Amino acid sequence: MYIRAKTSENMKKTLYLVRHATAEDGGNTPMFRDFDRELTSSGIIEAARMGKFLATKGVQFDLILSSAAERAKATAKIFAEQLHYDADAILLDEGLYGGGPRSYLAAVNQIDENISKVAIFGHNPDITFFAEYLTRADIGGTMDKASVIGFEFEDIQWAAVSSKMASFLAHYSPQTISF
Template sequence: MKTLYISRHGEAVNVGAPGVFSDFDRHLSEEGKAKIAKQALGLKQLGARWDKILSSPLVRARQTAELLNAPVGAPLEFCDALGDSPSLANVQKILANMPEKRILLVSHQPFIVHLTAYLLTGRRDVSFHYSTGTMACLQSYQLQDEPKGELAWFMSSEILQNLAEQTSERLNHAQL
């Protein structure tokens, strides 16, 4: 079974912040870094694992991918096709040729909304709300012929962070 995790990057600073001159340069805010790092621990508790990460090369997506990957340590590839104006056709080709069974894709709105909708419904006009850090897990996905996938879960960053907190609280309680 093939599994595709789809993540929107974490909370980022705006153009005009110190050292940020273009959309490409936007980096995660300090709060965004903390949330994604905590989210990674929640994903670990959930049992989420990937064999490879494909990430947009934009700074905020790169940082998100690196933080999410910290507990897993999978190979990480920065893919121009996921950057400024991703094309569904280009990403289809990339994913279709990957031997890995579990892939995490980190990118941007509106592309991830269109990709998720396309895999679940065959249409691109269905909407999903991907706030920063939100992730979807699609199982048994395929991109050739008739695109399809089964939604295993769709969680906000806050829910994933809460999973990490609950685990931490259980461990603290068990040690008492």
Template sequence: MTRELLLLRHGKSDWSKPVSDFQRPLKKRGKLGAQRIGDWLAEYELVPQRILSSPAERARATAEKCAKAMGRTAAEVTLEPSLYEADAEELARLVAASGDEVERLMVVGHNPALEEFADWLLPDPLPEGDDGKRLPTATLVRLAVEGSWSSLTAGNARLLEVQRAKTLPEGFVFATPDGIERRPRPAYYYTQSAVMPFRWRDGQLEVLLIGSSSNRHWSLPKGIVEPGLSAAQSALKEAREEAGISGEIAEVTPGHYPHAKWGARCGVTLFAMRVDDQLPEQHREEPQRTRRWLPAAAATEHLEQPSLVVELRSLIERLQAEGPA
């Protein structure tokens, strides 16, 4: 039986951050590179059944962003501590230990180990690109391996292709009623959810607004519906991260509104969230965002997006019709 082994070097990392090598993050270019590889794998139906990754920040983020662009979840990435400082021999041991039910395996790691491992597997060394590099960042090597993973030996793999993120199309595949188009971000980015945080005080409904990322205008906690999470779960996650609040989704019909971003239109589901707890400023993940409680009617006057205001007013009316619990 022929199996496939996908070797992916992490995306371009950010050396400007004063952190350890293990904690070094990806640059924006590195994030996009990981997503473009994942999008390409999904487009050509090459999604792996198992993903192993080094736990170093730049490799973990690469694996997770690649996985989500393929339609998988971050939880499906298995972190292998030994991959951080692995050599070719350790890589061979890890791959050989994979179960035979896995027909396509991805390993996300670092150089020089990945290059050395590929050279060990192939009868001839990996070819150089026009730039003289064999495995630059955000580059994927596809290998065919005959037999079980446990029978892996030197020179018994076949090179199928080497795919560099920077040679792929700029846009990401997005299906529309009119066919396929390409957008600046992966398809799942365009499905979002938000919460209208509320509380009852002295019988009056109040709404919590937060500052935008630049604090230039008021907004509500909102973000991408993460693969593996429901729209409501993603909205609650954004509320914790952006506003430092927690609570429950109220049992009222949510709203829906369009939001222009990333060169297209996102569809946003708006939930009413009853706030049960509010973290102190110093414990918030994004303390730079201003928070402000306002009477419900006044809150709608502070928001700029007309479609959001319409849905917010409608949601407020539904809550007020029910009254305090």
């Protein structure tokens, strides 16, 4: 179970799904592992810009979960910095890298009930499929790099979250935000 000491004031829960920012191309080098791909300079800028945008919206997280892959971890750390969240408190979940949409659901279902605002940083296509699974809404193809989709759950425990239970809050991408 993912636990971080925070007390929920009400039964409303908020989940943000974040696709990692632009990463270097793995190319065809056999020695290059996809898992180890790092953010490019434009990816770093995308992540910082999106994190700052969320901060201007007053978004805060009680818990940040990230894929253990380098590009997702780096994106989560940059967001954390912009949102004044302790980057050392980011929890890594190995299953979020290549584990399919079910790994995202499993991660959500393990969140402690005292936590009300969560961000999960991951990868396409799984994160897009999971976003659509939560509401059965078409989010417009695939999540852009560094994009964020927010959902809200009323009077539902994390352990009970399943298909069509979320209310759509917002969809932001580096190409559509301005502040």
